[in-house]
Amino acid sequence: MESPRDPCYSLTFSPQQDRFCCLSSEPAFGLDQRHVKLDRIPCIVLRHSAATLLVAGWLFAALFLCGCGRDAYRADLVLINGAEPETLDPQICTGQPDGRVTGALFEGLTRINPKTGTAQPGIAERWEISPDGLTYNFFLRSNAFWSTGEPITAHDFVYSWRRVVDPGTAADYASQLFYVKNGEAISTGKIKDLAQLGIRAVNDRQVEVRLENPTPFFLDLCAFRTLVVVPRWTIEKDGDRWLMVRPLPSSGCYTLEEWRVNDRVRLRKNPRHWDAVNIQTDTVDLIHLDSASTALNLFKTRQADVIWDKTMIPSELLDALKSEPYMHTFNYLATYFVRFNVNKKPFDDPRVRRAMAMALDKKRIALHIMKGGEAPADFLVPPGTAHYSQPQGGLPYDPAQARKLLAEAGYPDGKGFPPFSYLYNTAKQHEQVAVELQQMWRKELGISLELRNVEWKVYLSDQSSLKFDLSRSAWTGDYNDPNTFLDMFTTTSANNRTGWKNPRYDAFIREANQTGDLEKRADILRQAERLLVVEDAPIVPLFFYAGITFYRPDEIQGIYA
Secondary structure, eight states, X not given: OOXXXXXXXXXXXXXXXXXXXXXXXXXXXXXXXXXXXXXXXOEEEEESTTOOOEEOOOOOOOOOOOTTTSOSOOOSEXXXXXXXXXXXXXXXXXXXHHHHHHHHHOOOSEEEOTTTOSEEESSEEEEEEOTTSOEEEEEEOTXXXXXXXXXXXXXXXXXXXXXXXXXXXXXXXXXXXTTBTTHHHHHTTSOXXXXXXXXXXXXXXXXXXXXXXXXXTHHHHTTSGGGSOOOHHHHHHHGGGGGGOSSOOOOSSEEEEEEETTTEEEEEEOTTSTTGGGOOOOEEEEEEOSOHHHHHHHHHTTSOSEEOOGGGSOGGGHHHHTTSTTEEEEEEEEEEEEEEOTTSTXXXXXXXXXXXXXXXXXXHIIIIIIOSSOEEOSSSSOTTOTTOOOOSOOOOOOHHHHHHHHHHTTOXXXXXXXXXXXXXXXXXXXXXXXXXXXXXXXXXXXXOEEEEEEOHHHHHHHHHTTOOSEEEEEEEOSSSSTHHHHGGGSTTOTTOOSOOOOXXXXXXXXXXXXXXXXXXXXXXXXXXXXXIIIISOSEEEEEXXXXXXXOOTTTEEOOOO
């Protein structure tokens, strides 16, 4: 904050969910709870004494107004959010910068407690679960209203969830509703009638949900941005332009006051939110930047209060900054990895993919490039994930064996290997990792990599449409369960983004989802992960993230890691 006279904010943070969220006496986008939906999933919730805002990085963030050409009026809280959001449609967005904003604007049946990382009441004040774990009845709050004054009803949730699985919506996260009865069949076109989705309005304030199988993390899933409630009447009237409507109906702790492209998003307290009395921060700015040095300068000159996104902190300065009282580190559920496009030769050959994986010194990348406490990753699911431990024996760093595999695939010493490119979005750390990969593959395998750096929106689009050879990737858990990392590589998942298809893998995930025994389920998922990472290797895990957040503890308190 700008001076000692400014209010002291308390920010609750839980490295588990990268998104904004409201949690009542346990946060809302005010300033008192930052929950990271990751790492349990990085996510951030802000709360001022009792309100909560979740920002992730499984939380949400804000922008700033600085003197460099921006308005003189400064928001109560200014957050560095990283890249420009691709969209603010919570059921379409896939990136963390987007999710941090949508988490403040829209709320679901539940929300995540930043202290415990578990689900607590959101728009639903309570719920009942059938003895067989297949039916959930949610009872909505009588004081739940849209920011424009209309009551939030069970019918709004039915519409919102049907919209997610509607093939016409093309939601990448539609698979989050595959746990609901007929969700996958509708999303894949096997069932045409959206009314067959296992959700119905018993009355205006009661939502009944039927599941395909008992799902222990379902309440956590109900807090995820894809399952929030969206304004049905606005979308039906304005179609694809519904986000341009002003005032934009909001169900979350904050409303959208302004979105300046390549500048900031400004959010304002939602006075009609059911927990508005505990939302103490009136305005929040989320700043969009690609430059880590600029972000650090804004923080140091107090034009920004918080840096959520680690890529907005210069890695070359981390050693020097570690002693600063405003640098805070934490563990969370997130993995940095490389995707292969297996539809392109020579990456359609598992021997090539395994060779390239075994030629990488992941320890060097984690310790000497990232420098923030990251750990080398042999598998995709991070340590600390609930009810799970990693398989044994990942692909080791073994350049000699890598060269042997490449020769077996027809490319001895890299001879005849075609030029290929590596897609990554603009950020200094991503560039440093890309250069390291380029050098290691050239040195150990004799193959040449071209670096292709693009801005965030192009990166997401090209990766989604498989317009790449290899791509930088990272995943933050959407809930604390191994399935949030593994189910995206099933054949029907829009988040697969590799072109890889394996019926055995699909069967493992399906069997795991139908298994109530947690130990047996974990064994099945370990088999799936070995198939994914060791046998077929359409991805190469590089390291597990370590979270870093900048804030001044004498001004912002209550961050739970």
